[in-house]
Structure formats: structure tokens, C-alpha cells
Amino acid sequence: MHILTIDTGTTNTRVTVWRDQQALCQAARQVGVRDTAISGSPVALQNGVRQTIAAALGDARLEIGQIDLVLGSGMITSNVGLHEVPHVLAPAGRDELAAAMVQAHIPEVCEPPVWFVPGVRNRVDNIGLHNVEAMDMMRGEEVETMGLVQRLGINKPTVIVLPGSHSKFVHLDENGCISGCVTTLAGELLHVITHNTILAGSLDSDFADEIDTEMLLAGARSAGKIGLGRACFTVRILDQFTIYERNARANFLLGAVLGADLLTLKNSSAFRMTPGTQFVVTGKAMLRESLALLVKHDDFFSGDIVVTTDEQQANLAGFGAIEVARARGLLA
Template sequence: MKNYTITIDTGTTNTRVYLFNEKYEAVASAKSEIGVRITAIDGNNNRLKAAIKGCLEDVLKQADITYDDVKQVAASGMITSNVGLTEIPHVVAPASAEDLAKAAKSVLIEDVCPLPILFIPGVKNRDGKLDLTTFESMDMMRGEEVETVAVIESLPKGQPYLLVLPGSHTKFVSVDRDGKITGCLTTITGELLSVITNDTLIADAVGHSFASEETYAKAYVLAGYETARKTGIGRACFSARILNTFAEPDKTKIASYVLGAVLQNDMEAVKNSSALKCDADTTVVIYGKNPLREALMDLFAKENFFRHVTEFIPKDSVPTSAKGALHIVSLTEKNK
């Protein structure tokens, strides 16, 4: 009997595959450090195909089952882009979970999986031609939409949200009272932080290390934030070297300072970008690992632009991307 569901989440740098039983409990998982970046480098997706095929076979072996026991395989993330397995057009916001389910496409790729894979599309802010006066309102995502679906499912209904998903590319996703994604905004905060920490003169001041959950220093995060707000990120980051040379020898505190300086750009974007649909009554929900989650909580509280700020902490280790994909699968099954 076909009782199992498999989810595939492929990003820029890695792939995660989960196997779920009929109760939607995770019973096996596999990971590969191959994502769509490999396709961009190689000029073909052969290595990506092999990695995904290997992960699929791995979870089946772990559970001691075969494809005969699997009712559905669903994929989300950059796997649906032009450098993934098959390109699925973005859904235009506003977009609900039902809209994503309707736009999802089943495609058979025999050299990856003997079953058709349900590819879940990403979301983009708008349609139509862009120019220098309209491009800033545009943004897109592949993968964060299923995360958003999962998080929204666990939150009270009937109110607007701004989801904050920090990472190499931090995503801010606005959701209306009906649970529809109305827009997203992307920053490269994680990449900026990595470059500053590892590849600039400031690397010595922070000891070539990021702020951690154990070394997080709120006062220094706020100081970095205020300095960047007043003088810009370039001056604020160089000031980290000044601070370390003349005032604070503890490099872990300087790392917190740099974290605050870099995150100031995110706060400015949220307040001023036309890519998001939110206002002061929107509830901010911050999802992610510390210290980024804690830093963003502190900075949103300091700004006081939004009246309600909270955090989302998953109850288990199953990624929200997989949970969101499962929800989309359930909606497609209802529509059959």
C-alpha cells in the first residue's frame, strides 16, 4: 500500500530529502552538499540529478521500503528554477497555499526518480515589465514560500504577518489576513556578514569569527546598529577596528557590533521598500537560528515600528520547507 510521501528541498548549496509515513511523521532523511550552484558552474544538471537520486534511494533504504510504497514525491526550492531539474513559473502575489497547489506540476524525470515529482512553484511580487522607477518593488523566492505556508499554518488566523527568515539571503515575506503571500523582500545580509568577517581588514578585529549564541552581546549589537544608522555601513564596519584597537579587546563583542551594523540595512529595507505590503499593525514573526533571531528581535524592539514582534521556534527538527511541501501535497490530493 502506498503510504509514504517524500519531500525534496534543493537550494543553492545543498539538497535535503525527507521521507514521511502515513501520519506525516518523518521516518528517514538524507542530505547532499550539492545544490543548483553546481549546475551553474557545470553548465548542466547531471551532478544535481545524481545527488537527488542518491538521496531518494538513501531514504528508501533507511526505511526498508521501495518506490512501490510511495504515493507522492514533492519538490520545492531552487530545484524549480532554470538551473534545477525543471523550471516552473513563479506564481504572482498575492498567492495562497491553494494557488501554489493549483500551479504545482508533476513531471517524470526517469533518471532521477521512477515516479512523477510534484514541483511546487515559487512566488514573485508582480508581473509586467520593469524599469528604473518600478524594479525595487519586485522580488521573488523559491523555497521560502513553502516555509511561509508551514509557519502560517501554526499561527493564529485572520491577521497580517511579516515573516523574517534570516540566512545567506534573508527573506522578509508579507502575508495578509487571508493567509496570502502579498510580497517578499530579499537582502544579502548573510553574504555581507561573511565577506566582512573573512575577507576584509575587519576580519582581524572580529577574530575571523561570527557572533554566536554563546557570545552574543546585545549592547554591542545595538551600538553597531546605531553607528550604521548614523554613518552608513562602510564607516560603521571600519569603526569596528577602531573599537577593537582603542576600546574593546574582546573580539567576540566586536563580532556582535558588526552583526548589528550589517542588520541595520535590513531594518532600513523593511521600513522603506515597496516590495512588502505591511504596516505598524502587522505582526512580525522571526524564524531562524540564534544569534540572528535574537539580534533581529532586539532590533525590531528598538525600532518600535511594528507594534507586535514575536519569534517562531519549531517544535521538532523537521524543516518547515518539508512541512510546507506536505501541506501543498495535501491540497493537491483534495483537488483530485
């Protein structure tokens, strides 16, 4: 059985071709829902996804007529995507996501119909200033989460950490259902601070090369005590008046930004974080190892820490979408 999975985010689209649920090849393009938001038209997104599909099929030496199932997930299901699908309310697991899948025919993208996996949002009603912080949502991370539940055999309360431009913390209950999520701008903040502020000179406009545990922890402590803004400026002071080298200063900044995220977990009302909850940390090697170190050295957290391997998180969105489709009965 040949399956094609489409994973579209804000700025990028990845298409993976699968045979008997094994990934054959993947193609990617810098096109996402931002293009629709800017232009007000879905044409650029439609063309980009179609071209990405063609590239993936070409690498696999397959024709679109040989594809048995097409699955879409991520921001592709938003109001600026290819086909809007309402969020599923938490708590939601694989079965709830499967039941809410929607099929649509989009000839501008591909001839076969596409089955779309919905996103998930926190269960918060009558949103105002009194409860807005409890609200959060995801499109794309839900299939990644379901993929990790399957691959890692998660069967107890867990927080899955999905760092990126928008870092996502997903809380799972003991039944493997998403009970809530929290999003931060950690990745975007780190990028902007490193490249577009006065700290660019202190960091050579570059991120940390390797982990410096002492400086990473110091940055997190600083942000927790005096706030992220002051902790960031401390990087310039370290540059001007100390002997700490560039990588050490970059680690201090990284620790400050990620430490602020851990503070969010402790205090957010989006879900209730308990000290003994298991942590599963994904993402690029530098980020996942840094986060794991910060959690390990924070007395608040006492649960197990699982750091995924590159193999465990490979093609995660497509794999998770296939797991949801299996629950819907779409796989032979």
C-alpha cells in the first residue's frame, strides 16, 4: 500500500511517500500558510504543495495514480490552509482525532481526495482576560504526539516537548489522550535576540556550538530570578567585562530562553503540571539535550526524562497521521 503524507506548517511543507508504512522518500519546499495569509489567496500554497508532491513522487518513481491514500496534517487544516477543519476539543486521543478526520477533493493540489487530520485545542469557554492564558491550540503537533505514543509505548501521564520556532508542550493523560498544551515563542525569540538585537555582536550572530552546562544552568537561573529581559542583557555584560567566550555566552542565552519556558510549565493554567510527570524531549540535538539538562537540574521536576533519538522522531508527523488513519479504518 502506498501512502502520501502532507505536513504543512507556517513556512514549510514536507511530503513523504510511504510503502507498507515505511518511509521511502521525502520532499520539502519553503511554502506554507504564511503565503496565504500575506497574499490573501491560496494559489501559492496550492502550487507549492502540488510541486512538493510531484518531487516526492519523482524520487519514489511513482505516479499519483499508484497512491492509495493521501493524508494531510498541520496548518494545512487552518483557515489559511487548503481545507479548514475545526479543532477537536481536549482531551483527545487517536480515536477522537480519527473520528474527526475530514475528506476533501482539491484538484489544484492532487487528483486523489485528501484525508485531513484536525488539530486540538484546550477546552476553555467564554475566553476573556480572566482565562485567556488557559487557552492554547495546535495543528500538526497532535499527529507528532500520536506518533510518539506509538513509537515509545507511552502509557502514563507525560509532557512531550516539541521545541521549534513555536515551542509546544503537550500534556498526555494516562490513556494517551492530549489533555492540553502550552505554546511559547522560544525559537523565534532566540533567533531574533541572536540576530536582530544589540546582542548580535556579543554572539557573532550565531547560536551555541556545544553545550556548556554551567552557563546553560546559570542562564536559566537568571531568567527565573530577574526575568528574561535582564537575563538577556547579561550576555552583553559577560562579553564586555568577563573572560567567557562566545559559546559560553550563547549557552547563557539559550538557558535563559529555555528556562523561561520551564517557568511557564510550572505556572501556566493551560494544564496542571505535576512534579512527577514524565518528560519526553524531542527536537534538534542541541535543543533536546539542553532542555533535558535543565529539567534534570530543576528540583521541581522529579519524573523520568526520555530524550528521543533521531530515529524515533524521524518522519514523525507522517507516521502519526498514518496511526490516526489506521484508527479510522483507512488502511488495508
